[in-house]
């Protein structure tokens with residue numbers, strides 16, 4: 001895939017602390033004749049104790065704090081909009097040092113505190129109904145930029161609450177930026193210095209790139225994989241998910257099967273229901289044929305309309321009918337509730353809205 005600009009933040013002068021591993025930080029400390037064990041202490045402050053500056057790391061000697069401050073950036077993004085939904089969903093629009101904008105979301109559902117994180121600025125996949133890819137992709141996010149979203153969302157929680165789930169379902173295609181996504185997730189699952197989120201509660205969502213799915217399978221990925229299917233045949237999928245023309249459903253399903261065989265992790269297929277496009281009885285029946293015999297779960301999501309795009313959500317009756325066919329055929333199907341409707345929480349929506357209203361700092365409190 002062609003990326004238009006540099007993959008690191010060009011305007012940043014110092015390396016980010018969020019791009020340091022425990023090994024690189026220990027080496028940095030050693031170079032300065034500082035004890036190596038401080039690396040764990042520093043990263044513990046960053047990921048677990050929710051520090052926002054080196055100054056806040058009060059059990060570090062002042063000299064170490066100022067050396068860190070001179071050597072590393074801390075947070076680099078500016079929160080340019082916060083939206084709070086009635087249902088507890090909170091969405092942040094972040095601006096990167098080079099001006100790129102990304103979105104991330106915190107969802108509260110019973111005891112769950114799930115976050116939805118972006119992997120790229122924009123998206124190259126071009127799904128016709130999705131707001132994220134309308135202007136193509138600008139660049140991949142760095143490991144630090146992916147982690148910064150998690151940390152900023154974590155800071156929205158009171159001290160006694162912890163993040164419980166991560167879904168890589170924000171802007172971008174995570175498998176098109178795989179090394180950095182995996183780097184960031186390894187910190188997310190690390191219970192020693194990182195966020196300590198069980199990999200079973202971390203989902204990578206993909207449009208379906210077979211080679212990268214195979215790479216994950218080879219590495220015995222501990223993560224949950226969700227594949228955005230959206231259509232039960234190639235003719236329709238080519239129309240809704242144009243990147244499919246080069247791939248095809250069959251090769252995605254084969255890669256998905258290999259992922260299951262290699263990891264034992266049950267797959268999820270996602271299906272956004274679009275009125276009069278993929279919501280027919282015939283589509284449901286074809287979907288049954290595709291999924292029957294696979295240890296998979298189907299997640300059906302009613303479309304969250306994007307202003308300016310012609311796509312609509314099917315009526316409740318059509319959704320019900322679609323569901324009945326799948327359930328009667330014994331498919332393991334879940335109908336996801338939309339969350340954050342009132343704040344345009346679907347992928348890429350806030351970024352577009354804010355392009356039209358650049359002066360508004362806080363949309364809703």
Ligand code: SAH
Nearest residue numbers: 130169172173205206207228270303304346
């Ligand atoms: N590129 C990845 C992850 C990002 S999108 C992927 O394709 O899976 C996460 C999911 O949200 C995808 O299934 C995507 O198709 C879906 N989505 C995008 N825009 C939506 C909208 N307006 N309403 C409902 N779902 C949407």
